[in-house]
Amino acid sequence: MRCYCCSSKSFDECCEPSIKGDKHPSSAEQLMRSRFSAYATAHYQYILETYTKEKQQGLSVEDLAQSAQGATWFALKVHPSLAASSVDSLVGNSVSSTEDSSINSTVHADAKVEAQTNAEPISKTNLKSISKPITKPITKPNNAIVEFTAYYFENKSMYQLHETSNFSVEDGKWRYHDGVLHDDCGKIKYGRNLPCVCGSGKKFKQCCALKQR
Ligand SMILES: [Zn+2]
Numbered sequence: 001m002r003c004y005c006c007s008s009k010s011f012d013e014c015c016e017p018s019i020k021g022d023k024h025p026s027s028a029e030q031l032m033r034s035r036f037s038a039y040a041t042a043h044y045q046y047i048l049e050t051y052t053k054e055k056q057q058g059l060s061v062e063d064l065a066q067s068a069q070g071a072t073w074f075a076l077k078v079h080p081s082l083a084a085s086s087v088d089s090l091v092g093n094s095v096s097s098t099e100d101s102s103i104n105s106t107v108h109a110d111a112k113v114e115a116q117t118n119a120e121p122i123s124k125t126n127l128k129s130i131s132k133p134i135t136k137p138i139t140k141p142n143n144a145i146v147e148f149t150a151y152y153f154e155n156k157s158m159y160q161l162h163e164t165s166n167f168s169v170e171d172g173k174w175r176y177h178d179g180v181l182h183d184d185c186g187k188i189k190y191g192r193n194l195p196c197v198c199g200s201g202k203k204f205k206q207c208c209a210l211k212q213r
């Protein structure tokens, strides 16, 4: 079975090992995908555990289950455009696992720090901080941004949730912190003959529309 997160992999090779606790997601995007799949399969304990510690404090499994009640999450689209064009190096790293892009993006991040520092009045302290990033060892960033649209049915209507989310690494594991919702969130009408939002290549009416309830 194709994974709930609409990747090209099967559930047991994609999100299931993360949800079961057998494997930690290797990137912010993979964590986001696994959280979507956890919503689709009602694994609210996993949703709770993958929030940052700060956010976990105000939440409970019951709250999460209740807020998700009635919604059938059926498709996810990760927006690659943001990753490709964004100045934020962290996004670039989150969509790629290659070492090269990690190094490039880290260098990029340092350049950004320099640019910001340069904007301040020049003083001895500032000069010191300018030189700092150059000597800093290259490490993987601890924050990432992922933009996605998640689709769900509720009361026989179709909805989309379009969010840009912030992720952080805590204790070596990716965690979801918070997100900004885009203006196009809410109820949508989607043509039954259009290609399905899940990317299966089938018409919507012959694919995810069949899950509508
Ligand atoms: Zn998946």
Ligand SMILES: [Zn+2]
Pocket (backbone or CB within 6 Å): 075, 196, 197, 198, 199, 200, 204, 207, 208, 209
């Ligand atoms: Zn579909």
